[in-house]
Amino acid sequence: MEEYLTNYLMKHLPSTEQWVKELETQAKEDHIPIMDPVGINFLMQLIRLNKPGKILEIGAAIGYSALRMNEANPDASITTIEKDDIRYQQAVKNIANLKKESKIEIIHGDALEVISKLGEDNQTYNCIFIDAAKGQYKRFFELSMPLLEENGIIISDNVLFRGYVLDPNFEQPRYKKMVDKIRAYNEWLANHPSFITTILPIGDGVAISYKK
Template sequence: MDEQLLNYLNNLLPQTEEWVKELEEQAKIDRIPIMDPVGINFLMQLIRLNKPKKILEIGAAIGYSALRMNEANPDALITTIEKDDVRYNQAVNNIRKQKKESSIEIIHGDALEELSKLAENKRSYDCIFIDAAKGKYKSFFELALPLLEMNGFIISDNVLFRGYVSDPNFEHPRYKKMVEKIRAYNEWLVNHPSFITTILPIGDGVAISYKK
C-alpha cells in the first residue's frame, strides 16, 4: 500500500487504550510481528460484524490479536495456540494482566498436533484465524476444517507477504521458497470447492474464506 495512503488511514483509526499501546511497543522492542494497526482494525471489524461465539487462533505470539479480538467481541470464547516457549509465557502474562483468562484459553504446543487434539475432543469454532508459520498454512487450514462450523469463516494473515507473491521473478534466497508456498496456498485457497475466498491488500494481505 502507498505510504501516503497508509498514513492517511492510520490517522483515521480510533484511539487505542494504553494497554494496547504497551503491547504494540513490547512487540516492536522484541521484534515480534503483529498485525499492523489497519490490519488489526479490519480483523476487529469482521469480529464485530459476525459476532462469532467461538474463535480459534493459530499463532498467539504475545497474545495481542487474541486480546484485540476479545475487545471486539467480549462475549466470544477464544482459544489460541502458541508453540514458542518465550512467546507463550508472554501471552499468558499479557492475558492475565488484562484479566481475560476466562475468555481466552491459550494452548502451549505445536499447532499441527494441537489441532488434531481439538478435533478428537469434538471442539468447534465459528471463526478460525491463521497467523503462524507461513509455510504451513495449507496444513493448518486442512487440520482446521473439521473444527469449523457450517457458515463459519477462516481468516489467513500475511498472504501477500510484502507484495512479493505478485512478482513471478522473485528470487530472494531467504524468502523464495516461502513466497512460492504462500503463492501456492493462495491459488489452492481460491479454488477450494467448499469455500468462497476473498483476498484483500490490507496490512500484509488478508484472505477471508467463507464455508459454503
C-alpha cells in the same frame, strides 16, 4: 501513493487504550511480528460484524491479536495456540494482566498437533484465524476445516507477504521457498470447492474464506 494511503488510513483509525499501546511497544522492542494497526482494525471489524461465539487462533505470539479480538467481541470464547515457549509465557502474562483468562485460553504446543487434538475432542469454532508459520498454512487450513461450523470463516494473515507473491520473477533465496508456498496456498484457496475466498491488500494481505 501507497505510503500516502497508509498514512491516511492510520489517521482515521479508532483511538486505542493504553494497554494496546504497551503491547505494541513490547512487540516492537522484542522484534515480534504482530498485525499492523490497519490490519488488526480490519480483523476486529470482521469480529464485530460476525460476532463469532467461538474463535480459534493459530499463532498467539504475545497474545496481542487474541486480546484485540476479545476487545471486539467480549462475549466470544477464544482459544489460541503458541509453540514458542518465550512468546507463550509473554502471552500468558499479558492475558492475566488484563484479567482475560476466563475468555482466552492459551495452549502451549505445536499447532499441527493441537488442532488434531481439538478435532478428536469434537471442538468447533465459528471463526479460525491463521497467523503462524507461513509454510504450514495449507496444512493448518486442512486440519481446521472439520472444526469450522457451517457458515464459519477462516481468516489467513500475511498472504501477500510484503508484496513478494505478486512478483512472478521473485528469486531472493532467503524467502523464495516461503513465497512459493504462500503463492500456491492462495491459488489453492481461490479454487477450493467448499469455500469462497477473498484476498484483500490490507496490512500484509488478508484472506477471508467463507464456508459454503
